[in-house]
Amino acid sequence: MLATHPLEARSYLQTAREAPKIAPTTSLDDRLAQGTLRRIEAKEHVYCEGDPRTHVFQVEQGVIAVYKTLVDGRRQIIDFAYPGDLIGLGVLREHVLSAQAVCTSKVRCLSAATLERAAESDANLAIKLYRAVCQELAATRHLLVTVGQRSAAERLASFLLTLHRRLGGPSNMTVDLAMRRSDIADLLGLTIETVSRTIAKLRSMGIIEVEHGGTKVHIRDFDRLEELASG
Amino acid sequence: MLATHPLEARSYLQTAREAPKIAPTTSLDDRLAQGTLRRIEAKEHVYCEGDPRTHVFQVEQGVIAVYKTLVDGRRQIIDFAYPGDLIGLGVLREHVLSAQAVCTSKVRCLSAATLERAAESDANLAIKLYRAVCQELAATRHLLVTVGQRSAAERLASFLLTLHRRLGGPSNMTVDLAMRRSDIADLLGLTIETVSRTIAKLRSMGIIEVEHGGTKVHIRDFDRLEELASG
DNA sequence: CGAATGATTGACCCCCTTCAAAAGCGGTGG
DNA sequence: CCACCGCTTTTGAAGGGGGTCAATCATTCG
Numbered sequence A, B: 001m002l003a004t005h006p007l008e009a010r011s012y013l014q015t016a017r018e019a020p021k022i023a024p025t026t027s028l029d030d031r032l033a034q035g036t037l038r039r040i041e042a043k044e045h046v047y048c049e050g051d052p053r054t055h056v057f058q059v060e061q062g063v064i065a066v067y068k069t070l071v072d073g074r075r076q077i078i079d080f081a082y083p084g085d086l087i088g089l090g091v092l093r094e095h096v097l098s099a100q101a102v103c104t105s106k107v108r109c110l111s112a113a114t115l116e117r118a119a120e121s122d123a124n125l126a127i128k129l130y131r132a133v134c135q136e137l138a139a140t141r142h143l144l145v146t147v148g149q150r151s152a153a154e155r156l157a158s159f160l161l162t163l164h165r166r167l168g169g170p171s172n173m174t175v176d177l178a179m180r181r182s183d184i185a186d187l188l189g190l191t192i193e194t195v196s197r198t199i200a201k202l203r204s205m206g207i208i209e210v211e212h213g214g215t216k217v218h219i220r221d222f223d224r225l226e227e228l229a230s231g
Numbered sequence C: 001c002g003a004a005t006g007a008t009t010g011a012c013c014c015c016c017t018t019c020a021a022a023a024g025c026g027g028t029g030g
Numbered sequence D: 001c002c003a004c005c006g007c008t009t010t011t012g013a014a015g016g017g018g019g020t021c022a023a024t025c026a027t028t029c030g
Helices: A006-016 A028-034 A112-119 A123-149 A152-166 A181-188 A192-204 A222-230 B012-016 B028-034 B112-119 B123-149 B152-166 B181-188 B192-204 B222-230
Strands: A036-040 A045-047 A055-061 A064-069 A075-081 A098-101 A105-111 A174-176 A208-211 A216-219 B036-040 B045-047 B055-061 B064-069 B075-081 B085-087 B098-101 B105-111 B174-176 B208-211 B216-219
Touching: A045 A055, A055 A112, A075 A123, A075 A181, A075 B123, A105 A112, A112 A123, A112 B123, A123 A152, A123 A181, A123 B075, A123 B112, A123 B123, A152 A174, A152 A181, A152 A192, A152 A216, A152 A222, A181 A192, A192 A208, B045 B055, B055 B112, B064 B085, B075 B085, B075 B123, B075 B181, B105 B112, B112 B123, B123 B152, B123 B181, B152 B174, B152 B181, B152 B192, B152 B216, B152 B222, B181 B192, B192 B208
Parallel strands: none
Antiparallel strands: A036 A105, A045 A098, A055 A105, A064 A075, A064 A098, A174 A216, A208 A216, B036 B105, B045 B098, B055 B085, B055 B105, B064 B075, B064 B098, B174 B216, B208 B216
């Protein structure tokens, strides 16, 4: 059967002759490696709500905040994307969320149309996308539980532990808060004042220690932090 | 709430010769049609957190609440799954959430291992799973924004509109609340008392009308309800 | 009917928000 | 070097939205 899509035709021809640039079963990472690298300054947007969804991005360096704003300006951060994370996946032609760099970052850009068309004939790739979205779904659900059910202190504890799991290994007890208090507040459904006060409270309880002008948090009592986060 | 996509043409194998039980490219719907139908009584569980993830389910009838419980009993409902929605997808071998019937329901059961192994060699199927999870991710994000940023009245309005979009067509202004107040509360991160009071408030504002002993809601002023939900 | 379950309503209180001010913390330039 | 400025964070005081506790009402079902 002849391939009908442009990309498939290309891959098919390439496989038959020369070494293909994009083989029928290249991995997601192979494809991403081919994307161009883009540098994003702090507070610059990777994409905005309403933009045509032309690309999918993989964070290489830095932190990207993915968020939704309401008409009156209220903002809910859905996720902080760290190196390795994919952002911009979806089924719609336009972005429903915005993505903004928390600090100077680098992202690899990959054509969404190409990627998703390729996935239509490459089960391996499609499965990878499926798994990536499943991971993201799990993270979003976790945040939903935190925001829907937990107190301010519990939310902060949960947030710090998530950062710790994602950044430092089990031994590294210091996590770097690249984001501002307002970002943490908008992630956890709190105000900056409450975030600040709650951090102070955790500090006074001897659970954490704040360094470097409030940008680094050292976990002093990991067990109590976990207890707080789960309760 | 993984909505499946429209049934596509049957695989060429099936059209060309006999119908195989599971052709290399059967659609998700074909596969689901082969699953056994299981009746679930109200309050009965489809699966529980910690159970081995042996099956994926598609709701055929009724409503299934997918939720997570904290150690102290607090509960966050992640989603109400309605007919057509898929539940139980994921990458882990065990369930991380629980699923419980809100009212007497019917679900179609499909072996998770079989489905996911089939997806590894069937791009078409894998893409369908990918899209289904994307849909669910979008819905979960929407709920997260609601719970993280909106007031009680706004949450209720958002909830009612979501139900309306899902159940009644644009013309049907009456939505059936199959679930109890406690379910709505646990979905929206409120208490049953607040849900009750807020419904009363919307009623006194002339936006909704409650019928059938509190189980049905008639939307009297759709525009004001939308205004509330988006604000 | 009477018991059980769920929904509503009331009174009180607390956690978090809001409003306001002060204090850090870099940068820039005189 | 330090004064100044903008930005962010911290801290304080006051108020409110929703939680908690408790009583009443409604509905269903044995």
